[in-house]
Amino acid sequence: MFCGRCRAPLSGEVFNTRELTHCPRCGVSMRAEVFPAFFRPPPVRSAGQTIVLEDDAGCFYHPHKKAVVPCASCGRFLCSLCDLELDGRHICPVCLETGKRKHEIKNLENRRTLYDSISLSLAILPFLIFWLTIVTAPAVIFLVIKYWRAPTSLVGRTKIRFVLAFLIAGLQIAGWIFFVVAVAT
Amino acid sequence: MTDGPDKYRRLPGKKRGFLGNSSLWLGHSHLLAVSGRFFSEEYKRFYYEDIQAVIAHKTVLHLIYNVIYGLVIGLFIFLAYLTKDPSGYLILGFIAAWFFFFMSRNIWLGPTCLTRIQTAVQLELLPSLNRLSQVNKVLNILRPLLEQAQGRLRPEEMISALSGVNVAAPGPTRPLRHESGAYHKQAFIILGLNGLAWGLNLEIDSPILYILGNTTILFGAIAVIIAVVSQQDSDIPPAVKKLTWSGLVYVGLTFLIQTAFYLYASIKIPNAAGNYWELVKFMAAIPSRSGPWLSGLQIFLICIAFGLAAPGLILVFRHQSARPEPQTTAARPQQVRPPTLSR
Numbered sequence: 001m002f003c004g005r006c007r008a009p010l011s012g013e014v015f016n017t018r019e020l021t022h023c024p025r026c027g028v029s030m031r032a033e034v035f036p037a038f039f040r041p042p043p044v045r046s047a048g049q050t051i052v053l054e055d056d057a058g059c060f061y062h063p064h065k066k067a068v069v070p071c072a073s074c075g076r077f078l079c080s081l082c083d084l085e086l087d088g089r090h091i092c093p094v095c096l097e098t099g100k101r102k103h104e105i106k107n108l109e110n111r112r113t114l115y116d117s118i119s120l121s122l123a124i125l126p127f128l129i130f131w132l133t134i135v136t137a138p139a140v141i142f143l144v145i146k147y148w149r150a151p152t153s154l155v156g157r158t159k160i161r162f163v164l165a166f167l168i169a170g171l172q173i174a175g176w177i178f179f180v181v182a183v184a185t
Numbered sequence: 186m187t188d189g190p191d192k193y194r195r196l197p198g199k200k201r202g203f204l205g206n207s208s209l210w211l212g213h214s215h216l217l218a219v220s221g222r223f224f225s226e227e228y229k230r231f232y233y234e235d236i237q238a239v240i241a242h243k244t245v246l247h248l249i250y251n252v253i254y255g256l257v258i259g260l261f262i263f264l265a266y267l268t269k270d271p272s273g274y275l276i277l278g279f280i281a282a283w284f285f286f287f288m289s290r291n292i293w294l295g296p297t298c299l300t301r302i303q304t305a306v307q308l309e310l311l312p313s314l315n316r317l318s319q320v321n322k323v324l325n326i327l328r329p330l331l332e333q334a335q336g337r338l339r340p341e342e343m344i345s346a347l348s349g350v351n352v353a354a355p356g357p358t359r360p361l362r363h364e365s366g367a368y369h370k371q372a373f374i375i376l377g378l379n380g381l382a383w384g385l386n387l388e389i390d391s392p393i394l395y396i397l398g399n400t401t402i403l404f405g406a407i408a409v410i411i412a413v414v415s416q417q418d419s420d421i422p423p424a425v426k427k428l429t430w431s432g433l434v435y436v437g438l439t440f441l442i443q444t445a446f447y448l449y450a451s452i453k454i455p456n457a458a459g460n461y462w463e464l465v466k467f468m469a470a471i472p473s474r475s476g477p478w479l480s481g482l483q484i485f486l487i488c489i490a491f492g493l494a495a496p497g498l499i500l501v502f503r504h505q506s507a508r509p510e511p512q513t514t515a516a517r518p519q520q521v522r523p524p525t526l527s528r
Contacts, residue, residue, distance in 0.1 A: 005242050030242035031320065032239075032240045032241075033238060033324050034238045035335055036338050037304075110229075111225060111226065112225065114224050153226055154219070154226070
């Protein structure tokens with residue numbers, strides 16, 4: 001472990017002091033909270049046991065290796081090498097890849113597009129150049145309807161942005177209709 | 186195969202910026218770092234059994250903020266006093282009051298820091314934990330969860346930790362990328378030109394020089410921002426990095442001062458509100474005709490501009506000349522003969 005400022009290696013005196021201490025080289029005030037995982041070597045995974053008895057079930061992907069657990073998704077037998085533990089479930093590499101590709105495993109999602117923020121921004125920003133709203137207001141309505149059921153932020157959000165965007169766009173469209181009617185008459 | 190929704194609890198600390206924001210959330214098995222960029226979010230998970238350490242070191246950013254806020258408050262109050270006009274007191278005083286609110290908030294939040302989280306394979310910055318008080322709160326929340334996932338430190342681990350021996354394997358370090366310093370050179374040249382324009386404007390009341398000064402500040406801001414971004418995780422010397430950040434503060438301060446001059450001019454000659462050229466002529470004459478204080482401020486800015494540009498350029502040239510030239514296949518290494526000893 002190194003000081004974040006001068007990259008000097010840190011020793012045990014500065015660990016877990018629960019208050020500010022100083023880097024031995026650059027003297028910057030710092031706090032280093034260290035946990036047991038720091039001192040323990042990472043667990044070594046088993047490469048899988050070779051089948052000894054004929055009655056032993058074999059892994060689907062390595063038939064000569066002993067199966068230890070079934071995949072929680074597809075039910076295939078897995079050896080200890082193929083066993084991937086994620087959130088307490090044992091799954092195989094293929095199901096993991098499929099789950100990631102189809103966005104079915106939330107813990108593998110690294111990115112999400114926020115369509116509610118896009119809709120709200122598209123509804124509000126054109127106020128700077130108001131005549132743009134004749135194009136953006138219908139676009140906002142379309143976005144709200146299309147992406148209403150799309151997943152939003154992983155940490156949870158209400159639909160308030162969609163609702164506000166819909167209302168603002170609706171008012172803009174109503175304003176344009178009123179304007180056109182007023183000009184026509 | 187679908188997962189149920191994971192309930193996340195928000196942890197103290199949030200970083201808001203022009204380009205995005207960062208926050209930290211607590212899940213049942215992991216910590217979730219969320220980075221929002223415009224209309225998307227990116228997630229990084231740190232599982233409790235993998236977290237090795239959280240390291241925070243204090244920075245001086247909160248002091249810099251206080252100095253900047255203080256200077257800006259002083260400037261607006263001084264300009265409000267110079268206008269000797271109730272509307273000037275109101276408008277400029279209101280702006281000063283806003284900056285006073287920001288400064289009070291900065292003092293209340295406490296010292297700033299940079300926080301990193303370490304696992305066996307990564308050392309990641311947590312931008313949302315940018316105040317020491319927030320780091321303390323988050324660690325108090327995290328500690329029991331990590332103890333539950335990892336257990337407590339065994340006595341022999343505690344002894345080795347306190348013995349001063351660094352028992353852990355070296356933490357993962359990120360290799361520094363080579364940066365030639367070309368962006369920094371451009372930024373410092375533009376800052377130098379800006380100082381020159383302001384210096385000439387002090388002697389010659391010329392709206393052209395005033396516009397030139399403002400134009401160089403605008404280009405200088407762009408160049409400095411590019412330089413600041415390009416120097417991240419690079420081998421640019423720390424002194425150059427600090428000068429570049431100071432350049433960013435300087436252009437920001439100059440923008441604020443010019444805005445204050447603009448408001449002052451608009452209040453002093455309200456009839457010229459629609460005539461930009463009249464306003465520019467008035468603003469160009471402010472430092473030389475408004476007494477020693479504003480002239481002094483202009484001289485101070487000129488000194489800062491040259492004070493950043495000159496050493497910055499020297500250090501950048503030194504960095505560029507210190508980098509060894511890459512050997513080409515056509516180049517032959519020079520043969521050095523060993524010295525012969527004569528009896």
